[in-house]
Amino acid sequence: MSNQLSVSWLLQQFQLQPGKPAITNGLRSLLILGVPISVGIFTGHAAESAIATMAAWFVGMVNVDGVYRQKAIALIAATISVTLVFAIANLASSTLWLAIPMTFLVIFIVGLAGVLGSVAASVSLITGIMFVVSLARFSAPGNLSTLLLHSLLCLAGGTWTTLLSLGLWVVRPDKPATAAVAKYYNSLSKFIEVASERVANSRDIEDWVKQFVQAQDTVTQDLTAARSTWASVWTTQRGASLRGNQLLVLIEDANQIITSVVALVELLAIASYSPLFSHLQREIAEVMTQLAIAMEMLATAITGRNSVPLGDLDRSVEALEYQWQILRNRVVNQNSHLPRDEYLDLVNLKKITTSFSKLGQQIHTDAELVTDLQQGKRRNPINRDIVLPKQPTTADMIETLRCNLTFDSVMFRHALRLAVVVVLAELIAALLQIPRGYWITLTALVALKPNFGGTTQTTIQRVISTIVGSIIGITLILLIHNQWAIAFSLLLLVFTAMSVRSLSYTVFITLLTPAIILLLNMINAGGWQVGLLRIVDSCIGGGLALIGSYLLFPSWERQQLPAQLAKTIRANLSYFQQVIANYLNSPHTTTALNSLRHQAALENANANAAAQRLFSEPRHVQGEIEPVMTLMIYIRNFYTSVTTLAEHQREFSGQYQFSALPELTDTIIRILDNLADTLQYRQPPQPLPILNNHLETIHEQTEQLYQARIAEIPQYPQIVTPTLQALREQTPVFAELERIVNQIRIIHCAIALWETSGG
Secondary structure (H helix, E strand, O other): OHHHHHHHHHHHHOOOOOOOOOHHHHHHHHHHHHHHHHHHHHHOOHHHHHHHHHHHHHHHOOOOOOOHHHHHHHHHHHHHHHHHHHHHHHHHOOOHHHHHHHHHHHHHHHHHHHHHOHHHHHHHHHHHHHHHHHHHHOOOOOOHHHHHHHHHHHHHHHHHHHHHHHHHHOOOOOHHHHHHHHHHHHHHHHHHHHHHHHHHOOOOHHHHHHHHHHHHHHHHHHHHHHHHHHHHHHOOOOOOOHHHHHHHHHHHHHHHHHHHHHHHHHHHHHHOOOHHHHHOHHHHHHHHHHHHHHHHHHHHHHHOOOOOOOHHHHHHHHHHHHHHHHHHHHHHHHOOOOOHHHHHHHHHHHHHHHHHHHHHHHHHHHHHHHHHHHHOOOOOOOOOOOOOOOOOOHHHHHHHHHHOOOOOOHHHHHHHHHHHHHHHHHHHHHHOOOOOOHHHHHHHHHHOOOOHHHHHHHHHHHHHHHHHHHHHHHHHHHHOOOHHHHHHHHHHHHHHHHHOOOOOHHHHHHHHHHHHHHHHHHHOOOOOHHHHHHHHHHHHHHHHHHHHHHHOOOOOHHHHHHHHHHHHHHHHHHHHHHHHHHHHOOOOOHHHHHHHHHHHHHHHHHHHHHHHHHHOOOHHHHOOOHHHHHHHHHHHHHHHHHHHHHHHHHHOOOOOOOOOHHHHHHHHHHHHHHHHHHHHHOOOOOOOOOOHHHHHHHHHHHHHHHHHHHHHOOOOOOOOOHHHHHHHHHHHHHHHHHHHHHHHHHHHHHHHHHHHOOO
16 A cells, blocks of 8 residues: 555656646747757857857746746846856856855855745746856866857857747737736636536535635636736836726636635535525536636637637526526425525525626626627727736835845845855765766755745655656667757757646656756766766755755744734735625725735735645644644635625625624624734734624524515515515625634634644
């Protein structure tokens, strides 16, 4: 059994994530590397051309998902950086005691650059790799002219990649925004698909919750990316184009669909305990399946010319509405005095049916908008008041760097740790005269992350992929001796690696390793032994990364998590306060609500990521994790309940109010505020106030509405009376308030337990 689990775990490391290979990236990489390699072989200067090839390759690996201007800045910065560190490394390689302090300085800057965002981190990483390789592979030149020539070759390689990438991109400057919106809709399709599996009861509930949370966090992050990319394209202009406005509306419409789906999942969870639910379960499952399909068709149509046929979705919604009407007539006609719970179940099922109908109408509207987007037409005026993310300025980045120049900063400690470990790896390789010892340094540089869990995961993936990739590289060196055949194998490996880069890090490194071995053999042939050396060196480098992450100024997640959870609770509290304010006051502030909902969803995703990092740390460091798991579940449940209340506001007239609602919600707000303080300042929480009195008052008012409705059904069986309207409005509110009170109790208990255990 143990062997089977080990094999299964190993196979999972090489499993590709859902999605299509990025063939375009693979083809671009072929052009990037093919030209300098071919020039070198034709001119008989393969070793010299390898310098340009290496620079072109590294610059091409900069990961930028932004717009044309961001891509240009990143690629130009990468080209200048790799050329600069290439020259510095060549000058510093003359003596070890000059190379060591220079390595420390360069790698410290590389580590600290991560505070400026993912693009800066990507540029700094390839800069660090170029420095390490150059320091080891190219000894100090005999004269200045040789250094200048090699530096120009490096600059030429990076420039070639920059010109090629920007030349291909400029054809469609708005393509990144379109692609980001399409990706967002595709994630939304996957989110709805996962949600539909809960209705069908096709998987274990615990496993489903994990999948649902992951899908929800993914679609939230893709929403952020879509908004940010849109803002990067159009906020620099005086006004967005017609196409820009249409994409913006599609982004925000999908945001509303997320809200509707989250609320529907909550309503379905409540309804699933009712015996009446089974009568509509098949129709509900079919509607959700068709919703997922419709979103996938929209995602495809946004970037292409595909049509979006919605006939199957319409028919599934009609079937659900028809089946609900049959169920309603049968239940009402068979019961002279309808039981309260059964009637409230009918009200809930009616709300679910109505919500699906409105979702269908929303998707029809978006399908029309996508058609207009394809044809460049304007069907209706577009005027949405939407708050877009602010783009960081140079002053913001300088201030960010300044704030992180302290030992209290996690990224400062990571940069210091990274510099120490890389210098140590370099010393070990040099003093022990390990052949190709710079691979030790490279592995330590790439594997060491700001947290221990990330370092462990990257190290394991890198060592496994390096072993497999080195075996492939050894085999190729033994079998292939022709330069053109070696070049073809190198390009094929790079094409495949870059195509699957976004689908599997392990497969990417597995294919990249033999490509690096072949490239280095073009510079200085080393035979098949280089593959074995790479395996040994990678294991040593990975070990150093793990030791450094554990011993040097570790940033254990247990110490960081309380602050993140406090931030998460405050974000959800602000969202809750706005929702309740909208219930108690008119008019509703939709823009503020959308912004607060998105911020709460982001903080929930951040808290979940932090918890996962905690679970990957050594057991004796984690502390008590059961309260953390409970907190993660019930904070997320609280967000879902608040979102359900927010979605219900679209049907809320405000003519009928629970008298105890202000007192109950004020108490909930005080409790959550105190719990956030408890986590932030590490103090015991205040005793939990009594909440049942307020709930009981609301329950009595709901019961009065029910009795009034039952009395009037014989006279007004099909008419929406004020009593029926009030019952439809208030029943979901009471149900969610009851769930929220229960969630608050459990959150309070979990935090109290965690503080008691010294969490």
